[in-house]
Amino acid sequence: MDFRDCYGRDPEGSWRAPGRVNLIGEHTDYNDGFVLPFALAQGVTVTAARRDDGVLELRSLQSPDALRVTDPEPGRVTGWAAYAAGVAWALRKAGYDVGGASILIDSDLPQGAGLSSSAALECAVALALCDLYGIEVPRPELARIAQRAENDFVGMPCGIMDQSASLLCTEGHALLLDCRSGLSAQVPLDLTGLSLLVIDTRAQHELVDGGYAARRAACEEAARLLGVPALRDVEDLAAALRALDDPVLRRRTQHVVTDDHRVQAAVGLLRAGAVAEVGALLTASHLSLRDQFEVSWPEADVAVEEAVRAGARGARMVGGGFGGSVIALVPADRAEGVRAAVTVAYADRGWEAPRFTDAVPSAGAHRVS
Numbered sequence: 001m002d003f004r005d006c007y008g009r010d011p012e013g014s015w016r017a018p019g020r021v022n023l024i025g026e027h028t029d030y031n032d033g034f035v036l037p038f039a040l041a042q043g044v045t046v047t048a049a050r051r052d053d054g055v056l057e058l059r060s061l062q063s064p065d066a067l068r069v070t071d072p073e074p075g076r077v078t079g080w081a082a083y084a085a086g087v088a089w090a091l092r093k094a095g096y097d098v099g100g101a102s103i104l105i106d107s108d109l110p111q112g113a114g115l116s117s118s119a120a121l122e123c124a125v126a127l128a129l130c131d132l133y134g135i136e137v138p139r140p141e142l143a144r145i146a147q148r149a150e151n152d153f154v155g156m157p158c159g160i161m162d163q164s165a166s167l168l169c170t171e172g173h174a175l176l177l178d179c180r181s182g183l184s185a186q187v188p189l190d191l192t193g194l195s196l197l198v199i200d201t202r203a204q205h206e207l208v209d210g211g212y213a214a215r216r217a218a219c220e221e222a223a224r225l226l227g228v229p230a231l232r233d234v235e236d237l238a239a240a241l242r243a244l245d246d247p248v249l250r251r252r253t254q255h256v257v258t259d260d261h262r263v264q265a266a267v268g269l270l271r272a273g274a275v276a277e278v279g280a281l282l283t284a285s286h287l288s289l290r291d292q293f294e295v296s297w298p299e300a301d302v303a304v305e306e307a308v309r310a311g312a313r314g315a316r317m318v319g320g321g322f323g324g325s326v327i328a329l330v331p332a333d334r335a336e337g338v339r340a341a342v343t344v345a346y347a348d349r350g351w352e353a354p355r356f357t358d359a360v361p362s363a364g365a366h367r368v369s
């Protein structure tokens, strides 16, 4: 089925926005900290044409639903369509006069695998609407508009990482983003001799359901008690941990502050060409996410453990947690062994077989035709 089959006319163009893997710096974005994601080759493609009646028509090759949204308002649109309609709403709220459109969505990103399929959808729609209506929005601002769609229209209190990764990443690089200032730098990610294996643990994640929001609220409460604007501002971790009475808030703070440090350390190693050395930081980040931030899940812990046992230089869960994917940094000649070890460990436990993809640091969102 193509655009013509759906809408009986030709499209005006196609736009593609990638999913992401975050190399390191998890749950640091909404603490005004640092992240280091890169864009995947997999993503969401939107094919679209303007409509002159303001209506948004939405179809997806991954869903049987056909939706017509006449007046996008929070709460009125649910499911996958809310991410697309939310972007039109957020663009209009930001003062950009985007009109209606017929939109066909296609994706080769697994949903719920923690690879940011929602942000990819938002960013592809955002680019399409801006281009169709001849509106130029700087990409960092477009990322904030897409984030607003997710925060205020979908109701998921995410940070700015995923939308920034989808819009700002470049091929062969990771994106060092300062989530407070919005300043970013491209950091070369040369994987020669290494494989960055994405292991879809097949435990689906659902971030709208409360665990993510609870983590965010705990971080904000810790910052408030410590008298700093955000956990990024904690300079003396030991003193901060002594000052917090609540052991849960102490654990959350410890994770955020140390993961911010790990981002800086990883950037130093990448810039020095010591990519394999980043592995140890990945595993340290995973243990922190498991034990201090408490967002890991059994399939991720087993994947990390088995990958490292089979020769990965390091591995960790990626994204918000509670399900999704793990990445493992593996010498190329050990990649087969790692896949086999994780597959056997899952089979032994009676779990659904994991899926593997080699991550290739790819281009950010762009017009395709």
Ligand code: GAF
Binding pocket: 025, 026, 027, 028, 029, 030, 158, 159, 160, 161, 162, 319, 320, 321
């Ligand atoms: C999810 C969110 F959408 C991001 O903003 C980020 O907080 C991430 O979880 C955790 O690092 O992907």
